[in-house]
Amino acid sequence: MTTEQLSDEYWNSFYSERDQIWSGKPNVVLVDEVADLTPGRALDLGCGEGADAIWLAQQGWTVTAVDISSVALGRAAKHAEDAGVGDRIDWQQHELGTSFPDGEFDLVSAQFLHSKTELARESILRSAAGAVARGGVLLIEGHLGFPPGEPNPHPDIHFPTPDEVIESLELPEGEWDVLVSREHERTQVMPAGDVINRRDCTVKVRRR
Template identity: 75%
Template sequence: MTVDNRPAEEYWNARYSESSQIWSGKPNVELVDEVEGLIPGSALDLGCGEGADAIWLAQQGWQVTGVDISSVALSRAAQHAEDAGVADRIDWQQHELGKSFPDGTFDLVSAQFLHSLAELPRETILRAAAESVAPGGILLIEGHLGFPDVEKHADHPDIHFPTPAEVIADVGLEDGRWEILVAREHERKQVIDGKLLTRRDSTVKARRLPI
């Protein structure tokens, strides 16, 4: 469902322009937990925002392609990568996912919280993400299972957050080409607008079977 009718790029540039930093600057906890121990190769970070995940991956030895729709976010991400000394390990690309997608295949494709109040064809994007995983590679999808503050978002009751089982079915990970490594729901603490809230998230991690 589209809640904000502005073009997606306009929406996200306005969102990032609200302050000099939107996100924490730290990599997503589930990304760190699920990727640590993997042999570094090529990685694709979809919806990279201000670059924390991509930078962390580069610091672990991955060659990263970071993708976002917002030129504001990508500019910040590039500066953060320079400051962290890993600019040469990250290729920043601007894409409106669902309309364009990075070329090539990757050993790791990460989609962390691909949710938006602007138009976002999430299932289409995640199917393209799955197709971009190299044989033997990993697809990691992290998503919310609801709003952190239900009262604040009570006017959006028809927005659906898919469960891990629904993600697996929607993306087509049951076609014999994938090994499901993780499919779970879990709680996470998050500070939003100065309040410590508990929200439920979902993790799906799958390995594309070698041909």
């Protein structure tokens, strides 16, 4: 069985545990950081059940939304139809470590692109930067650690700081502006319903 098949199996099993895993609301940082952008073409990496993609479509964006889980994508497509924006979103299944959507985008969003299966995150985010059109924005939101009280199942996993994220993007000098690079606290509702406080980081860069 390939790594892609293992990842697909893991995430399909994860999403099949319940009829709804996440809150159905868009990520707060996405809403805050995209509010001042002119809608255009958006790419949502790791779209899950589709809340971010649906919100973007409702704001006027044309969205390509990507996930490895066929279960999540099917659920997301139904949510989009129910919200009346199904025609504005192209749902694509990708194992981002091995394939990546075609095209250039005015916004590329990677919200909590983490995995307990193998994930070439730095390489994927470099591909994400490469997909940003001139004048477009790359928005990356990530955790800075596992949830409080949860034992680290993979001691070799490193959660990068904003500076480390920017460095790993290997952005050509003089071609990008760093708009946001910060750490912050956030309240999160876990899939089981528990409410916890987490420390996350935001990176927002614009291609000149």
